[in-house]
Amino acid sequence: MTDRTLQPEAPPVGDTDGGSDTPLLQVRGLTVHFPIKKGILLERQVGAVRAVDGVDLDVARGTTYGLVGESGCGKSTLGRAVLRLVEPTAGDVTFDGTDVRALQGETLRRMRRRMQMIFQDPMASLDPRQSVESILTEPLKAHRIEAGPGGHTARVRELLDLVGLPANASGRYPHEFSGGQRQRVGIARAIALNPDLIVADEPVSALDVSIQAQVVNLLEELQDRLGLTYLVIAHDLALVRHISDTIGVMYLGRLAEQSPSDDLYAHPLHPYTIALMSAVPIPGPAVEDARERILLTGDLPSPADPPAGCRFHTRCPFRQATRCHDEQPELREVRPGHRVACHWAEDILAGRLTAHASAHDPTATRVEAPAP
Secondary structure, three states: OOOOOOOOOOOOOOOOOOOOOOOOEEEEEEEEEEEEEEOOOOOEEEEEEEEEEEEEEEEOOOOEEEEEOOOOOOHHHHHHHHOOOOOOOEEEEEEOOEEHHHOOHHHHHHHHOOEEEEOOOHHHHOOOOOOHHHHHHHHHHHOOOOOOOOHHHHHHHHHHHHOOOOHHHHHOOHHHOOHHHHHHHHHHHHHOOOOOEEEEEOOOOOOOHHHHHHHHHHHHHHHHHHOOEEEEEEOOHHHHHHHOOEEEEEEOOEEEEEEEHHHHHHOOOOHHHHHHHHOOOOOOHHHHHHOOOOOOOOOOOOOOOOOOOOOOOOOOOOOOOOHHHHOOOOOEEEEOOEEEOOOOHHHHHHOOOOOOHHHHOOOOOOOOOOOO
16 A cells, blocks of 8 residues: 655646646657767867667556666666666656656756655765765755654654664664665655656665665555655566566667566567576576576677667677668567567568577677676
């Protein structure tokens, strides 16, 4: 049951329709290019790193969208661009009916009360010179949230209780906590302003495996209690499967595949997704030894000079001559709600296309294996 009584109300920004059927977050054609410059006195642009290169996605209210891919694929840049921590080069970001890219000054500041972020490394994202109480009251003061009857101290106690920390933790400093406890402080800071959307960038990758499940369970509990919407960025396919309603797979700045979580794991249709799935360990030695693994040949291309045609064709075990090299595939619906950017998705689904033998070369470079 949703319970937002512990949170301060955020004022609306712009004209919002508030319809439950409308996605809370809509991204269309989002592009983030970082210029490559050369020269000392007369600096000039000689190219660009195409970190995000035309991404469309929707995040429904109260759900979790998991964004997965190798390091360097652009998923963290996309999350920051949604919050305008990085300025997009092109495209549209619509949050609850409001064009985020059009906001400036006070309206942007008010919108950011409703869009918060959980960072990967809790030690790096918390000021070591501030106590927990100071860390949690800072956003309240920055956004001029009036203190209730118990002052900001009472609010801090509420937040600590929400994330499972004792009230006396408010006087301690980040170095006095374990990694999991520090991440709970980071989560408390993220929910302090009553956000609707939280972008969680690798929220458990810096934590011990034994602690990761506890933090994931906390995120799910807070979603149920506070009605939160998550955009979770991760490379861990097991985590993404557990927490996400919808999953998007990124490769070299573009979405390769997007589907409801269960359908993606039951029927991966993009060759890159299939390779990622084949790298995930399966419990049981007999099953693990018997299954086929797809090893990807070649190196990951540079985002400053992505291949023509399909960006994955240089490493794809299913590639076909000419079309894969020359024509960029569009992200299209192949099954209900299941969209794939591959020319041959229907053939892969029907079993009419199999991986090339060279893709199973034991000397080939293996795709980055997600954490177990």
